[in-house]
Amino acid sequence: MSLSRHIPYRRCIGCGSRREKNEMIRLVRNASGSIGIDTKSLQGRGFYLCSDLDCLNTASKKMRKNAFLKSIDLEGLRAWITRKKGKQEDGE
């Protein structure tokens, strides 16, 4: 397979660094108005975050100054990242 593929990069709303899209968590606003993890590839304005609690903490500090980001489901995200991390550690 020598097909060259464009790898999309996205900027993390936490640390601000750019990473490959598929390494990141995509966040979207759902029907109830809160921003959570996009598991269904929903359309709309998306945000990207490294799957890293440090980035989530940084993002949560920024959120206080940003009305839009304020509606992020912080607890849900924190639980999700923690769970994902646990799985990775089990597998190694």
Ligand SMILES: [Zn+2]
């Ligand atoms: Zn980050």
